[in-house]
Amino acid sequence: MISTKSLSRRGFLNMGVAAGVGLVLPKTGLLQPAHAAAPLAPVAEENAHIAFGHTGPTSDEGWTWAHDQGMKAVEAAFPKLRTSYVESIPYSADATRIYRQFVADDANMVFATSNYGDFLYDVANRAPNVAFYECDGRSALENLGTYYVSHWYPSYIAGIAAGAMSPSGKLGYVASFPVPSVYSGTNAFLMGARTVNPEATLQAIVINSWFDPQAATQAGTALIDNGCDVLFGIMDEAGYLQVAEERGAKAVMWNTDLRRYGPNAYISSIIVDFKAFYVEQVRRRLAGEWTPTQDLLPFGSGVDVDAWGATVPADVAAKADAVKASIMDGSFNPFLGEIKDSKGNVKVAKGETMTEQELYHWNWSIEGVSGLDT
């Protein structure tokens, strides 16, 4: 068995070679290691159908766009296969219907680019010959794998710059839902900021959507009204960056380089890139090598901080870059105890570091983050 941490440090491409080895979640036991047993049968490229189910529109210039680029990379690498996608799939029984429709339409491999939980699980469970991948997924089957990005490292790096560029020390966060990726994003961001300003705090507003430009804009406005001067969030579009630009605040974004929507406000972005991952998994599927994996794309290949914005001072950028280098070479891990939760309980003891799986499943706020814990 390979430990999660060492896996994330290697490229994920090695995981395909180490087929049959999946991550084990010791705490829950629900995620089983992928069976070394029979991979799904090979598919001829001209007969293959690869389907993508998205949470937002592919034109969002954010999360869904990045996954759509991945699909285009698959098309370029395997020009003879057929691709299809459905965008803006709601988190309701409609999701089940759409994924079932992919199966009915003879899909060989289905990528759900967001966590659709049981809506996807139930479909995968009844279609054992179709390979399924769930982004940010939590459950596994012999034909259902998961993949995500270890975004907490770039979030921490961006937090360092944010802390240095926030005179008030009040950071704002436009959150989708109180889910682990939001907890890890807010916590890592504030931990980074606190290396510069130990008094920094972070206020989150939950808008119950990944793509709702209007609600994100309102949340961004409310946060700035509350005195926040650097905004972060996990939105699939640029709404709160435009608010920050108008109000003279700063912003850190997600997914893609969005600086043209707020050249003065833009600090950086948590850039994601799924192209290599998708091409490799489709290759494995076609070749008859595919068994499910639980992948976390590591910092530097799949997820990274974007080039710094125009208004980031050189010394701030240099400091953040130095920390980034020390994380990348393994000499520094920011998620080292002691870490307290928002109620003051010690959750990570002094001297202990959080494992990659603990970061992936992070479901509590650190002290200083408000708006998520109930």
Added chain:
Amino acid sequence: MNLIRLQRMPIATPRVAFAFRVASVLLALFTTAIALSISGRSPVALGAKVISATFGSSFGLEDLALLFSPLVYCGLSVAVALRIGAWNIGAEGQFNFGAFCATGVALFVQGPTWVILPLMALAGMVGGALWILIPTLARAYADVSELITTLLMNFVAILLVYWVATGPWLDPSGMALATTSRLPVSVPALWGIVHWGPLVGIFLAIALALFVTYTRWGYEVRIAGANPGAARYAGMPVKTQLIGIMLLSGAIAGLGGMMEVAGTVGRLQGGISNNYGYIGIMVAVLARAAPIGVLATAFFMAVLLNGGIVLQSQGLTTHTVLAVTGLILLYAAIGDEMAHYKILHPKVKDI
């Protein structure tokens, strides 16, 4: 010369009304087909795909039945209120709150399935009725338009469900995001993955039709809906009827929510209502508030929505699908009005 004159008749005969209804649906589909060909797609191929995917496989038929369930409950909910002249725009909220109450029972009451399931159904109905209680009393005693109050209550219920599903009732296993644990009990399956929800909905529609047609109460409700002043003058308890019918309306939507959470989805989570409450308004209006008609229009709407999903997997966006539903409703409204007109050929003497 002969002048053709149009005269509006107070009542459209059922045959004419039906003909106009069919014509308007066909016309809407035809308009869609034109729009699709302009955008370079083959409407015939897409139509064939929709029909074969919906009716040609057990997959499609199962999906159809599961879509039918919430639409029947929400449609009946709106239709029942319409019988007494009340617009329940809040089926969405009652659906959510019914699902919420049923989930509460499932998560926190322990017992054998045959006790818990009826209890969940009861909780769903009571929840739905509770959610319309304030708008009902406001309408009955203060003459506050239920149109606005029921609508506003929707947002409260929707956000309440989001909150419990991501907060206090969040699945503690960490294996599911933004949702409660899987409910320990579920509505038993009848066929494939189709549970009792659709069938119970059909029985409910028949029961309501009999109630409206054959009971004194049903008769009085119809009178009170058609002319409250006359009903009051005739000594009918209009206020009591209004309250009873509106609570019944809420209870039906709440039961639909229970069926959705305990039958189709298995967990309570934000967005579970999927706009069924609003689509229910369309279902009821197209059915002219007749319970048996609701069965037909809910089925039609289920085919349409399921067709929408097939179309999406063929590369069309959700907006196209919404536009088609909107078109059909618009054409149906025009057709309904036109069905009232009669062409008169006045006899003119030859000179």
